[in-house]
Amino acid sequence: MAHTYHYATVSEALDELNENGFTHDFNIHENEIVAHPENFEIIHIYRYEGDTNPDDEATVYGIKSLKSGKKGVFVTGFAANSESEAAKILIDLSIKRNQK
Secondary structure: OOEEEEOOOHHHHHHHHHHOOOOEEOOOOOHHHHHOHHHEEEEEEEEEOOOOOHHHOEEEEEEEEOOOOOEEEEEEEOOHHHOOHHHHHHHHHHHHHHHO
């Protein structure tokens, strides 16, 4: 089950994940998630909420591959136009996991 945390900045969340071994950048390699979403588990969800501008809001996912054990991060904004195919899959995965 994913744990949701709130941090003052995205870089704070990324630093914490990096310290815990989440070093792979899934934003660069999002095709891994898109091709086989069933092979990934969301371990952490970090939310950054902008104080004044909704465009400053972001979500940082801590993701683990169920096959290789590789751990990494994926960062997405809340704005509708910022959602890539991988971001849509991660949102769907996190919703399904929270319904269990």
